Amino acid sequence: MTSSGVPWRYRYQYLAGGVNTGGGWETWNSPSGAFATLYMNDSDTHGYIPVFTYYELLQSSPSTGADELSRDYSNLNNAGTMKAYYTNFALLMTKAKSFGKPVVVHVEPDLFGYMEHKAAGGDASKVSASVASSGYAGFTGLPNTVQGFAWGLLSLRDAIAPNVILGTHASTWASGVDIGMNTDPTFNMAADADKVAAFLGSAGVSANTHAGTFDLVFNDVSDNDAGINGRWWDRTDTSLPDFQQWLTWMTELRAKTARPLVEWQVPVGNQYFDTMNQSSGHSQDNRAEYFLSHASGLQAAGIIAVLFGSGGNGGSTYTDAAGDGVTNPAPVSTFQCNLCNNHASAWSDDDGGYLRIFVGNYYTGTPATAPDPPTNVTAIAGEASATLSWKAPFSDGGSVITSYTVASSPATAPVTTPASARSATVTGLVDGTSYTFTITADNAVGPSQPSSASNAVVPGRGAYQALTPARIMDTRLGTGGVPKAPIGPGQTLNVKIAGQGLVPATGAIAVVVNVTATDATAPSFLTVWPSGVPRPLASNLNWVRGQTVPNLVEVALGSNGFVSIYNAAGSVDVIFDVAGYVATPTATPPVAGLYNPIVPNRVLDTRIGIGSPKAQLCAGQTISVHITGTPNIPSSGVSAVVLNVTATNTVVAPSFLTVFPTGSVRPLTSNLNFHPGQTVANRVIVKVGTGGSVSFYDAKGHTDVVADVAGWFTDGTTSAGGSLFLGVTPARILDTRSTTSVGPGSTRVLTVAGRGGLPAMGDAVPPTAVVLNVTVTNPTANSFLTVWPDGSTRPLTSDLNYRPGLTVPNLVVVRVGGSGAIDLYNAAGSADVIVDVVGWYG
Structure with missing residues (x-):
């Protein structure tokens, strides 16, 4: 490729040999998988984007059956084969991640066409495959179907190597009619393409409830040169089969899949050089000639790249693969010979000489084109x-x-x-x-075609709808449609929120969830953010090995109602308990779900008898605490409150605390997790129950409980006003590790308005309150942090509690002072403070 002088953009290579045969691609170099690394690095050195065609299933063992469809299907449903397959694919993703640059991986040509035949008019969810049943770690929650197979590969790409551009394959014969040989002028090409697009849509192109979707759709015009298999197309587009009907089909495929198309393994044979004498390795074809002279037509159809290569079986190759040095035999002219094979050879490998000349001419003599769409x-x-x-x-x-x-x-x-x-x-x-x-x-030529449309969004601030807490995701059990497996190091898990735990399938823009990390194998942190946008430089939970750590998270919903979770190191199980959601904004402002922030006020302290008797909660005990009518909280018209709940002085046994509306059945959720000797705080947004009260349940041991109220939501029964919520992609606005830590007894003033996606105080809608994830790290003494509105007297409350050696996060919902700032107070020792903004009320 390099010696040709052609500025090739891409270089493709089969990865084949079977995943359990001992001769697959992973064995071609040592150590296992090194071939992929060598190929990617070599391609990059020469300026090519590496492309892998991952063609492993058919060649894996046992591959039983009389034809390729049967052999593929038998392997798809063999648990042992598929576990090895997923392990092999994950190895490729790991190598691609280490490469770190764009890599295209083309998954299983022919397979999805065969499975569309198997579906007999159904979609990919109707065809069986071993996915969860394979026993592959992380696939427990995936369906045992071809749909689940595609989703699993996509989840591995997303979790391990987001730099991989993943492509599926559309076969022109997948619907049951081979449009490449169609001679019926009345045949509806668009309707046929719609069938293929619909099947691919069900197999990871249109949607995926567990991860992202395929980025590209590959297609091939023929397995080999037309001089071998007789699949000649009329280069003049006047008689069928011709190129135009294929372009009609491809144009519709692009429209319905909304994915760029790649034309793959285009035969190398030509009718230009007299070396093309129809002997083995020197077969004729006319597609390369047609494509290079009709590049604008391919681009209009949505084809963004053409990859040339031999399909084997004696076809022409880019080099003299036959090793026979054929140069000038008698010319052979067949089927509409355009240039009649009458050009003398210049190289011993003139099978590829045509591309060397005319692709080079295309790049140097043909003007550049508009780019592909984003x-x-x-x-x-x-x-x-x-x-x-x-x-x-x-x-x-x-x-x-x-x-x-x-x-x-x-x-x-x-x-x-x-x-x-x-x-x-x-x-x-x-x-x-x-x-x-x-x-x-x-670019200099002009604009690309428009991208596929984004997800629909409704601008504005929404009202909060409190719910009785419900568990919607647990990786320990596979609850919520996620794999029954911990999240590994550097992995991302996409979690469906819309439609779960009384959160509506449509009509929610953000969610409040209590997130718990448990069974951690290493110190790490968790980031939660809206799916579909780049992972932000922010964190929500921090822990060390063996800890169980909760934190409240209020996060905007991303594409298709999902949020994404990233784990930095080790493995960890994650639990989501939903507490409420923010409704889609409406043209007419609502009267319910409006937030009213206050300077924090203590409503419960079992150590001194505030809000309850002066006594610890015992194992299995529930107490109810009256919230409405306390200072700055009205006696009626309250739907929910924002509390900071702290467990301290715990003795006897590790335990957890559940906070829920009084009068409702205690949910199977938790808000705080703690061990004897710990002081643990967590934010809780809880619906107010019977009599304006909230209940607190302690599972084991004895513990003191402290609760500080920071604000309340309207229920629509009174004329009280308030603010609406808008989530943002998390953004870091303070990190004292790069400046100066907060010393003992000192207060840090932090301007929040106009930063991290928040409006300024002078904007049409200024922030009345801000939602932050506050993390304390590197503390030198047992201490606590208090956050309150700038300009107000520091309240006798706390937001975080910590001791030396710990990194502790907590969600903080705090009123913004008139200056657009908040204050942070550290009681003892020194500590670094990190603040990530996640949303605001206004």
Whole structure:
């Protein structure tokens, strides 16, 4: 490739041999999997993007059956084979992650076409496959279907190697009609492509409840040169089969899958050189000639790349694979010979000489084209705005990208960003109105086609809807449709929130969940953020090995109602208990679910008899605490309250605390987890129950409980006003590790307005309260941290409790002072404080 002088963009290689045969790609170099690393590095050295065609299933053992469909299907349903398959695919992802640059992986050509035959009109969820039943760690919650198979591969890509661009395969014969040989002029190409697109959509192209979706759709025109298999297409497009009907099919496939297309393994044979004499290794074909002279037609159909290569079985290759040095035999002219094989050879491998000349001419003599469209466009709503994120196009069209342009529907003024940008904010939107967005990439030639539309978002602030707590996800049990397995080091798990635990399937923009990390094997941290946007530099939970740590998380929902969880190190089980959600904004402001922040006030302290008798909670005991009517909390019209709950002086046994509405059945959830000798705090947003009270349950041992109320939500029965919530992608606004720690008895003033996605105090809608994840690390003494509105007297409450050697996080919902700032007080010793903003009320 390099000696040809052609500026090739991509270089592809089969990974084959079977996953359990002892001769697969992982054995081609030592140590296991080194071949992939060598290939990626070598490709990168020469300026090529590496492409792997992962073709392992058919060649794996036992592969029983009379035809390829039967052999693929038998392996798909063999638990041992599939466990080895997933392990092998994960190895490839691990090597790709280490490479760290874009890698294209093309999954199993032919397989999805065969499985569409097997489905007989159904979708991929109707065809069996061993996924969860394979016993592969992390796949417990996946369905045992071809759909689950595709979802599993995508989850491995997402968890291990997000730099991998993953492609599925669309076979032109998948519907049962081989459109590559169709001679019926009345045949409906678009309807046929729709069938194939629908099946692929059910197999990881349109949606995936466990991870992302496929980025590309591959297609091949023929297994070999037309001179071998007789699959000639009319280069003049006047008689069938021709190129135009195939382009019609591909255009519809692009429209219905909304994915860029890659034309793969295009035969190398040509009708230009007289070496193409129809002997083995020197077969004729006309597709390379047609494609290079109709590049604009391919681009219009949504094809972003053409990969040339031999399908084997005696086909022409780019080099003189036959080793016969054939140069000038008598010319052979067959089937519409365009250039009649009458050009003398210049090299002994003139089978590939045609590409050497004419692809080189294409790059040097043909003007660059517009780039491909951007991909993975995701929107997150803001106040009268939306923030978009995206991935760069697969190809820049041969000319460097100069900018991106964001367009909205309904239309507003377009937003243009520099070429380095991967996000943009669109302002001037109408709150309560649904919008989608498309993005074009621009180069010197012009704009790309618009990207696929983003997820729909409704700008504005929403009202909080409190729920009775419910467990919606537990990796220990596979609850919530997630794999029954801990989250491994550096892995990301996507969790469906919409439609779970009384959270509506539509109509929610954010969720409040109590997140618990347990069974950790190493010190680590957890980040929770809206799915579909880049992982932020933020954290929600921190722990050491063996700890069980909870923290309340309020997070905006991302694509398709999902949130993403990232674990930094070791493995850890994660539990989600939902406490409420924020409703989609409406044009008419609601009267219920409005937030009213207050300066924190202590409503419970069992150590001194505030809110309850002066006595510890005992094992299995529940106490009810009256909340309404306490200072700054009205006696009626309250739907829920924001508490900071602390367990301290615990003796006898490790335990957990559950906080729930008085009068309702105690849910099977937890809010705090603690051991004897610990003082543990956690934020709780809880619905108010009978008599305006909230109940506290202690599972084991004896413990003191302290609760400080920081605000309340309206229930719509009174005329009380309040603020609405808007989540943001988490952003770090303070980290004293890079400046100066907070000393003993000292207060740090932190401006929050106008930072981390929050509006300024002078904006049309300033923040009244801010939602933060506050983390204390490197403390030198037993101490506590208090957070309160700047300009107010420091209250006799606490938000975090810590001792030397610990890193402790807690969610804080605090009123913003008139200056746009909050205050943070550290009681003793010195401590570093980290603040990540996750949302605001206004």
